[in-house]
Amino acid sequence: MAANRDMIEASMVAAGFCINNRGGAYRNGEARPIQDKAAVARKYFELEGNLLAGQRISVQSLANSCAVSWGFANKVVGEIESGQLVDPKMKVQGRTHGTGALTLSFEDGFYLLHLRKLNNRFTLKDYAAHLAADRGTFVSRQVISKWFLTAFPFKGSIRKLNRIPIDKFTDNNILRWAEYMYRVEQVPRWRLVFGDEKPLKGADLFNRSGRADPLTGLVEDFVIDSDWRNTYAITGLCRIGRDRPPFSYIIHDGSNNAAVFTDFVIQNLASGFLQPGDFLVLDNASIHHFQEAAGLDAYLWNYHGIFLQFLPTRSPELNPIELLWNTLMQRLKHFPLGDEYGPRSHRVAHAAQMLMDAFSHEDVDACFRKCGYI
CATH class of the missing domain: 3.30.420.10 (Ribonuclease H-like superfamily/Ribonuclease H)
Structure with missing residues (x-):
């Protein structure tokens, strides 16, 4: 069996595929097709049916089960939670740079700016829900995050807010x-x-704060x-x-x-x-x-x-x-x-x-x- 697997992997590499550390195949530089997302989504719902109330699916377990990367599995989970899988072939081309710009129309982007103006404390989940309910646009939270970070000269990242007491304006x-x-x-x-x-x-x-050792995952104690x-x-x-x-x-x-x-x-x-x-x-x-x-x-x-x-x-x-x-x-x-x-x-x-x-x-x-x- 191991020999057969090695032969199959060798033939796939010869055909231009790459093999990830979970044994899955992909083409470097190409987005996975919607069929791959659907397979991960089916596994997601299968695992979800076996969970107890209040538990969440481990993205790591989902990635291992489907032989895909953690990032791809996490993207699919985000799209599932936002309400729709995004087909890479259906992305609008020729717009400004950034992942978000390829999946959101100009009108969608303008609406995101409007929502941010109404409440700059909205979460990505809030933005996704409003886009789906008000404009019929279903995108993942990752897409919205990338749009805020790349669509304009200034990054629309999360910042610490100044808290102003209301009696300041009497x-x-x-x-x-x-x-x-x-x-x-x-x-x-x-x-x-x-x-x-x-x-x-x-x-x-x-x-x-300190950085963990990438080789062992350990974080050393700090003497104070x-x-x-x-x-x-x-x-x-x-x-x-x-x-x-x-x-x-x-x-x-x-x-x-x-x-x-x-x-x-x-x-x-x-x-x-x-x-x-x-x-x-x-x-x-x-x-x-x-x-x-x-x-x-x-x-x-x-x-x-x-x-x-x-x-x-x-x-x-x-x-x-x-x-x-x-x-x-x-x-x-x-x-x-x-x-x-x-x-x-x-x-x-x-x-x-x-x-x-x-x-x-x-x-x-x-x-x-x-x-x-x-």
Whole structure:
């Protein structure tokens, strides 16, 4: 039997076929015909009939049973779930590049854009269901995914959404936003100083993801510091004027409070980072308003000529230092862990200090530019 199988495989190879690792035959560079999809679909429904309630068919088992690749079996499963098998010979040719463009008409694509505009949180299954119900177009989720990724210059991939509280758009908040924008327009950009606080966890230094060994499938353990759950607090100020450093900060154990923030402002007055004529912008956190910080705005204006402006409610996108914190977190994830970077007991604090000391005018400029100030 083995000899006969070898002879058959040899004759198929001679005829231009390739043999996959499951013993199935295919032609390299050619789409499998609809008959192959139908055979896999029949096996799918046969296996489905033997499942218990709530179980799903293993694509790997389906591929093994039909002697096809995992990718082809997965494609057939997707088309079955979308409601129709797609015949490769029936694909519309001569359109834009990409798998999706070969199976979706211009009108279908326009409708997908319309659906995305209605709700950008739709899943691929939602798009497929709407196309089938509203336009009578039956395509797989893979086709829709490829269309979003290849039909236009920008990839329509899944991105993390900004969550905006609905009370951000109350009449009072809109009025405060307009007042803020008007005041900022009157201030030279090099006079703007933005402040904020950032909690920092020891775990932020360690990237929790790693690649598995492709030979064994194993993922090695990762040795971390014993105090990786420690929490620190950072208070910072940033500016783009070239007459002074771009960034000032303090970092300490625990959390921030009004006393720590007020002391930090006084220190920056003494060091010259804050100077008469500056326009200091803070968010509406309570540590900027109450307890030791109560009356700070009057003190800064009456004794130092520094105007304190609070951001509109729920407007972190107007604070460049928020982007600077993001830069810090991204760089922390790629920071080396050698002992030369500080004692193991407070590695994340030392790493954060080294990275913040290295913040340049260009780093801060980029954050100001992203927020629309320059």
